Amino acid sequence: MRQDLRRKAIEICDRKIAQKGAGVGLSFYAFFANKNDDPELLMEAATWWIEMHQLDHFEKAVKIREMLHAGR
Known part of the structure; x- marks a missing residue:
């Protein structure tokens, strides 16, 4: 995931x-x-x-934020 998208998603x-x-x-x-x-x-x-992490349609925002911070 490109950095600008990652940064926006974390925000x-x-x-x-x-x-x-x-x-x-x-x-x-x-x-x-x-x-x-x-x-x-x-x-x-x-x-x-969907493809990389096989996440459900809705996930907890704290989980997604942790994944994004970890660079996953």
Whole structure:
């Protein structure tokens, strides 16, 4: 996953956790606006989420943030 996407995803995880608490779940779609304006970046996130890590559709934001910080 490219660094700018990783950084953005961490920021979004941090924001969601701050707003809704440590139990909040999210999907990789949370990293994007409601419209598909960058399909290549969306596919990169989907590949990381689905193919690389075989994550469920919704995962805890704290888990995703830890994975991203660890460089996984």
